[in-house]
Amino acid sequence: MDRTEERTVAGQQGSGEDFNFWRDVIGDDLVVDGVVYDSNVWQPDGEGGVERREPQD
Numbered sequence: 001m002d003r004t005e006e007r008t009v010a011g012q013q014g015s016g017e018d019f020n021f022w023r024d025v026i027g028d029d030l031v032v033d034g035v036v037y038d039s040n041v042w043q044p045d046g047e048g049g050v051e052r053r054e055p056q057d
Helices: 003-009 021-026
Strands: 030-032 035-037 042-044 050-052
Touching: 030 042
Parallel strands: none
Antiparallel strands: 030 035, 042 050
């Protein structure tokens, strides 16, 4: 089995052409000043920054 076949068997895309950093890595998380914040934990603070979400009971 050559390297291309190994990637195919593993379910990986060989060329990476379908990879989009913003879509595949960042998704719906927040990016502020080049830092990525988990949108499940942080929310916009209304002043261009982030604040921790209140715990939901």
